[in-house]
Amino acid sequence: MTRAQDLAAPLEERRDTICALSSPPGAGVRAVVRLSGPDALAIVRKAFRDEAGESLGTPRRGVVTGEFDDGGGLQPALLLWMPGPGSFTREDVAELHLVGNPHLVDAALSRLHSLGARPATAGEFTRRAFEHGALDLTRAEGILSLVHAAGEAEQRAATALLMGGLDERLVGLRDLIEELRALLEASLDFDENDTGHVPLAQLVELGDHARQALEEATRWEVARHAPEAGAPRVVLAGPPNAGKSSLFNALLERGAARAIPALVDSRAGSTRDARAALVRLGPEAQEVLVVDTAGLEDGTERALSALEGRAQERARLQLDAADLVVGVLDAAGAASAGAEELALPAGTGVLAWNQVDRVGVAADPPAAVAQVPWVATSAVTGAGLEELVDAVLAGLASRGSEGFQVSARHREALAAAHEALTAGLAELAQGAPLDLVAEGLRAATVALDGITGRTTPEDLLDRIFARFCLGK
Ligand SMILES: Nc1nc2c(ncn2[C@@H]2O[C@H](COP(=O)(O)OP(=O)(O)O)[C@@H](O)[C@H]2O)c(=O)[nH]1
Ligand SMILES: [Mg+2]
Structure with a gap:
């Protein structure tokens, strides 16, 4: 499958309706053409008739059987209508399920383009889903890894990621660290004899919990994708x-x-x-x-x-x-x-x-x-x-190296988070100023947010999504 060289314009300019073949190219029983964006229904409406030959109107969420006029003739078609935000991208999504003949599919795509749907770039559907909060970056990477997976072990590793195995762990972990940071910051305003002061032992205990959760997340990630000494x-x-x-x-x-x-x-x-x-x-x-x-x-x-x-x-x-x-x-x-x-x-x-x-x-x-x-x-x-x-x-x-790249990115960031967290906790135990400790915790949170995509730099996102296939 083709990979795009680069991704489309930044989000603000990307409110157009995109369209691409979402099933594997070539002959097959069926081909799925997906549209996403505000004009998805308006565009499909211009070329789709239901079984009774009626124009589409505003269908209810679900399947409509009918035919699609590709400009050269009619094709049997099923329309799967999923209005936003209850769709993969959170936008209005229309899927046309067509006969899996490459020429007919090409004709249908050309028609949709001429009606105003822009060809999607590689990974653009998934990127929209990510940007609209439908999934975090690790789940998106799970989809990416699954597309490129070679062999069952890779597939399992990718599925574990796309089902949220890492994100769920990191969300809980982040909450722990943030709670600790909030307590530290609250303590800053009091001196030791005040009632608002949180005892050190309680802070240390919370810090230990956070560290254990981080270590558990790291073990999970390592077990998910064992590096097998590196050689493919x-x-x-x-x-x-x-x-x-x-x-x-x-x-x-x-x-x-x-x-x-x-x-x-x-x-x-x-x-x-x-x-x-x-x-x-x-x-x-x-x-x-x-x-x-x-x-x-x-x-x-x-x-x-x-x-x-x-x-x-x-x-x-x-x-x-x-x-x-x-x-x-x-x-x-x-x-x-x-x-x-x-x-x-x-x-x-x-x-x-x-x-x-x-x-x-x-x-x-x-x-x-x-x-x-x-x-x-x-x-x-x-x-x-x-x-x-x-x-x-x-x-x-x-192929096979894709999953390793994804896992390597996670491990690097997990290691950075661990380093920052343990340094912060060591300072805490040694009685260092609390704002210094809080700084260490903040660095750990930043590293975790880079994994899940909360604060991942745009150019890194571009590189990750550009590795997707067209239509994903
Ligand atoms: N002429 C020729 N014979 C080959 C070639 N590759 C294997 N053979 C012969 O085919 C037979 C089976 O080869 P082998 O490597 O044991 O096949 P395997 O069962 O797939 O492992 C042997 O007699 C080889 O010498 C080749 O490229 N050219
Ligand atoms: Mg042999």
Whole structure:
């Protein structure tokens, strides 16, 4: 999906109505085109008729069945009408559910644009939701991470965030710190013998609670997205004999790894347990954990032995844990196989169309599997390996690493908050002037507010939302 280079104008100027395809591009059962803004209904009204052929009027919140006039003809359409503020963006939102044909969808989008809806920039719906207080920045980042998630572990990590796991912890924590600060400031006005003075022990106890809550939030964030020693996991997977182990060895050789090469054999089933090696790839020698797996036999009629079954299970565990899956297919064998036998593993981010040296004139992979970036390779001649490495690094940069970036931002700010809070509390215990202590607490609050988006600088917000896809 496309990413926008930059975001639209600042909020004050952004009260126009935006529109974009919100479902994945390409053919599908349905396509969802979303509009958000004050003119959403007025714009849709000009091109939509209900089942009885009547103009729309002011519908009640919900679904209207009808047809959409894209200028070139009518299309069946469902209108989902969600007036603000009870919508995702808190603005008036209209969703058109259309037949998932790219040409029809393009025609519908052009019509909406000509009727006055501006094409949305990447992440603009989510940004409006954020700016209208419908969600905090961590939930928005959860949406972002989910879009880019590779593998189930990443998806879970993103979902935990988007369900508010971090924000809820930080809200409670912020309240504690603010309460402490208020007590400190109240104490400033009294001297120790006054009745208004809050005893030190009570302040210290409250401070301890805050610190514990902060440490709990940090533990939650770390557990949510375990950094796995940093190196992303790239899993080679595909049917038996495609050349996964041969590519694994070729990558080991290029990546100056000291691991011992994997077994390669012309008989299927030579790889059982998954093998992993840390290699350095690309011009910047990025560390990557490359994993070789047993061949997947999804559609096989053959009864698998217990050991083969367990080997497959292991391969699937690796697929789930992958930051990027490199699907490997045999270009020579696949040419004669039916599309269903090609069975590219789920979650494939890059396809190695391997063994091209065995094909006289190398044919491109069939459309069914060429949906992802693909590279023609030969583990024997080394052809295409450099391009494969480039594709892997590009795939990692755009997918699996997203969640890590988000988590790294949170951890950095949590660490800053912790530092400020513990410094403030140490001063409190040592009897330092209370305004100094309050200053430390304020710094902790500022760090937390940067995470949830209360006080995140505009340019950082721009960078975060620009990483979203169009239509999100
Ligand atoms: N000609 C040619 N043979 C290959 C290539 N890659 C793998 N092979 C051969 O295909 C067979 C299966 O390779 P292997 O790496 O064990 O496949 P795996 O089952 O996917 O791990 C072996 O005989 C390899 O030598 C290639 O790019 N070109
Ligand atoms: Mg193998």
